[in-house]
Ligand SMILES: Nc1ncnc2c1ncn2[C@@H]1O[C@H](COP(=O)(O)OP(=O)(O)OP(=O)(O)O)[C@@H](O)[C@H]1O
């Protein structure tokens with residue numbers, strides 16, 4: 101190696117030198133130099149597929165670099181496994197959740213590093229430690245609760261708790277907030293500040309650039325596997341970041357909305373849906389929404405407001421306990437998912453990893469999955485038609501993949517999401533339902549997706565999407581339906597409301613429903 | 629479905645919720661409830677069923693299947709399956725037979741008559757060896773467990789036939805002059821009035837229960853089955869865990885083979901054919917999931933008892949063997965359907981009640997609006 105260890109600034113804890121990573125034919129990283137400073141938060145920013153997660157996996161021993169070296173305290177190190185990295189004080193919170201749904205919270209936090217007394221697991225010590233971690237994260241859930249029973253945001257907090265329990269010197273957070281509510285993000289930021297005050301270094305990755313601006317000391321911009329810019333956060337602004345990320349001036353982030361709604365397409369009335377995770381509780385308690393042709397309707401609400409459950413019931417994934425779902429005059433209340441898809445109603449689910457993608461299939465096959473019947477001639481699937489349609493859809497949603505035969509797992513998170521959206525479009529829906537379509541997606545791709553939604557609406561389909569981000573509903577839809585505690589608390593015109601009004605509408609306190617206001621499942625109890 | 633919740637029995641080695649209703653308790657214990665119902669029904673049909681002697685006899689019949697089931701349980705928790713155990717039962721019996729009848733070491737011009745404890749250890753080691761082969765195929769060569777153990781099912785059975793040349797080794801009680809008596813201890817003796825086989829079952833059950841419920845190995849086992857990648861990233865040596873469960877399963881099968889050979893005081897190469905299916909049935913009736921991550925020793929034990937007590941009961945009340953087979957199949961399917969259905973039913977009831985009140989509210993609201 102030509103790299104010299106001399107001259108390393110004393111406050112640099114960890115350093116990547118000329119790190120390159122090649123996957124098959126994909127150059128994920130092309131010789132990256134990257135520094136982590138003691139007690140600082142370094143934000144690593146870049147578009148989907150820029151190589152952020154790859155670099156982090158290399159630092160954390162999950163992947164081995166094709167070329168280049170890693171230094172810790174100025175000494176070259178190689179981590180053959182995540183365990184070795186943890187032993188050296190480097191821990192990671194992965195972008196995708198890596199939890200065992202069949203184990204309790206405490207067991208998940210300590211799996212692989214069980215606290216023992218003699219030959220046995222010391223459950224009490226583990227539980228107490230877990231309780232303490234959870235309290236620190238202001239999420240006092242019983243540590244004996246099964247992780248599979250937690251909602252997504254809570255699961256993400258468990259990932260965070262596990263990383264915290266490793267008491268690392270360098271803590272990598274790869275999109276730790278993608279499923280967190282605003283309150284939970286603030287708790288995390290408090291924890292980050294405490295850690296940095298103790299000298300822990302944080303690498304922070306998020307597509308929420310405002311989060312990066314708030315918490316980070318340095319910004320490092322990665323584009324196509326290269327570090328293209330870095331600067332102290334105090335010297336830069338959002339515009340600079342976006343320009344560096346995409347390599348061009350910031351365009352209009354959101355497509356302007358100017359649709360005139362036509363006929364009602366989808367009519368949801370008095371819908372009642374149980375919470376799939378705790379059936380004695382209702383997640384949706386009598387919701388009515390109408391989506392017209394050519395209209396984009398945004399459902400806004402905090403975590404636990406019932407958005408996901410509403411959308412999943414509309415798509416046929418949660419049974420409906422009351423009310424009706426009518427698409428173009430056809431009652432679909434109790435229709436199966438495939439009947440709904442045939443009728444023109446399809447959902448892009450929130451959790452693409454769990455519900456969206458078939459890991460064993462290629463990009464193309466994943467995309468064509470829901471629309472296979474379209475390509476059937478006689479008894480067979482016409483591969484040529486299928487490929488053609490997939491190519492077309494890939495262009496529309498702008499998937500970045502080596503080819504449509506590439507394994508789905510080789511795509512970055514954002515590109516995987518685009519595949520799921522492409523699949524929905526291939527079914528030629530009348531109403532497209534999207535749950536948090538921008539989760540884990542960079543600004544460029546976000547703009548793409550909203551432009552896509554707007555374009556589809558102009559073509560006369562109806563779009564219904566749910567989001568927990570104020571900016572998205574304010575700019576990307578024609579009508580905002582605000583949900584709070586399973587009900588519609590307001591229907592607003594995005595041209596006439598501002599951020600504060602929207603937040604207020606989503607946070608109504610209804611005293612007599614206080615028992616249902618707790619977003620935690622009822623397995624939650626007081627500690628011990 | 630949108631939910632991955634797993635609240636069924638054996639969901640986790642640790643208690644899963646602080647509070648439990650009686651309904652949930654019964655739900656959790658349904659395999660046990662089924663066993664009780666079974667006993668009551670047969671007790672009503674046959675006077676001889678619920679007698680201490682018969683219970684001990686039936687439990688003895690249960691013992692070797694329970695031991696097999698516990699090995700199978702470990703494999704199933706990791707998300708694998710072990711089809712080779714029936715063949716290992718046969719092979720281990722044959723190995724014991726060869727050694728007790730005299731191991732013909734022609735090259736040295738001697739015939740060895742090892743002591744019984746050596747015979748037992750060697751037979752168990754043979755079981756472990758086949759298990760290790762399974763583990764190797766699964767972890768190092770990436771062969772799917774179903775295929776790998778299907779292969780060793782044939783290999784081990786073939787080996788048993790080769791060694792015995794297809795014939796049975798009779799009279800395994802040994803010869804005092806050769807110092808190899810005592811093999812009958814495993815299958816015939818009754819320390820404290822209880823057959824040795826039952827004692828062995830209890831020892832295996834306690835040991836494997838401790839292993840699964842109390843040790844780090846147990847946690848890692850469930851983690852491996854629950855989400856292999858997560859386990860791996862969390863530092864769980866997934867390969868070594870899998871290797872070990874196949875070895876333990878092989879040892880369990882070896883033990884079962886010894887018990888049967890001892891009980892019959894003879895070893896036949898065909899012994900144990902399709903025993904793996906009984907073991908799988910026991911594990912599944914006990915609430916384990918073939919997808920991995922779920923299942924308990926208690927469940928597997930109860931499952932083995934359900935199958936054993938059912939078979940013996942059917943024989944005692946004089947049901948034809950053909951019907952016995954059909955009924956056994958029905959029980960297995962019913963048990964698993966209950967596992968799925970009962971939970972869904974309870975959930976649906978709770979939700980319907982809640983929905984009703986909201987509907988009333990909405991109706992009142994609409995009426996008020998007009
Ligand atoms: N296991 C893999 N096999 C093949 N290619 C891969 C693999 N992992 C990542 N890649 C490719 O490497 C590139 C970088 O991916 P990476 O996951 O690091 O992106 P990212 O910056 O984290 O994106 P995102 O913001 O979407 O998470 C992408 O082009 C991706 O397709």
Ligand SMILES: [Mg+2]
Pocket residue numbers: 152153154195274512513
């Ligand atoms: Mg990433």
